[in-house]
Amino acid sequence: MKKLILLAAAACLAGCASGGDIIYKPAAQTMPANIKMIAVRPFANKTQQFGLEEKLTLKVVEEFLKNGEYSISPESAAQGVIVGEITHYILTPIQYDVNMVPTVYKLNILAAVRLLDKEQNRYVWEEPALQVTKIYSAANLPGGLNEQQAREYLWEILAKDVVLRSVSGFGSVSSTSKKKLPGPASAAPQPAVTNNP
Numbered sequence: 666m667k668k669l670i671l672l673a674a675a676a677c678l679a680g681c682a683s684g685g686d687i688i689y690k691p692a693a694q695t696m697p698a699n700i701k702m703i704a705v706r707p708f709a710n711k712t713q714q715f716g717l718e719e720k721l722t723l724k725v726v727e728e729f730l731k732n733g734e735y736s737i738s739p740e741s742a743a744q745g746v747i748v749g750e751i752t753h754y755i756l757t758p759i760q761y762d763v764n765m766v767p768t769v770y771k772l773n774i775l776a777a778v779r780l781l782d783k784e785q786n787r788y789v790w791e792e793p794a795l796q797v798t799k800i801y802s803a804a805n806l807p808g809g810l811n812e813q814q815a816r817e818y819l820w821e822i823l824a825k826d827v828v829l830r831s832v833s834g835f836g837s838v839s840s841t842s843k844k845k846l847p848g849p850a851s852a853a854p855q856p857a858v859t860n861n862p
Contacts, residue, residue, distance in 0.1 A: 695834050696745070699784050702736045703729060703831070704743035708776070709750035717751050720816070721776070724824040725749075732828050745789070747827060749778035752794070756812065759800070768806060772799045772815045778827050792830060794840040797822045 705726050710718040725747060729737050740746055753775035758767030779791040797819040802809035810818075
């Protein structure tokens, strides 16, 4: 009897091992059928930087218009609403010249974004920490950028991520782990400055 059980288990394992054509393919998580028009609610700004929310909101609307899969409409006529907030804005100098003047910066922006299904009154998807980062040289160096130019670059990437997440579904973009969220900007290490006589 034991030999029969062992033989059956071995046959079962051999059958499982030989199934090379078995592929895990989850069902596509697409937008609910009732959502035909999307509104983009102005982003909230939880940072101390002024005016970030307007630029990001306009860029997200522009990306939806470029994509063309869903119509953009006022919130009163839309079935789905993009709701978001900018949660972190961290600009850190990461390289200095001999006079301790910053030459390279790292700009890190995080946003929490959700899609609200107005008919069901629930969120279809949520990305609590979409992160975009840009490392750039100071504007006075060849090929360098100023902070505003670096921001514009990041708004474009973030807007594309929001549209991609809405159109292509889960897995097309992903949030940063809550454990990896950067701390407050004041926690960034500061360079040691010495006074030479």
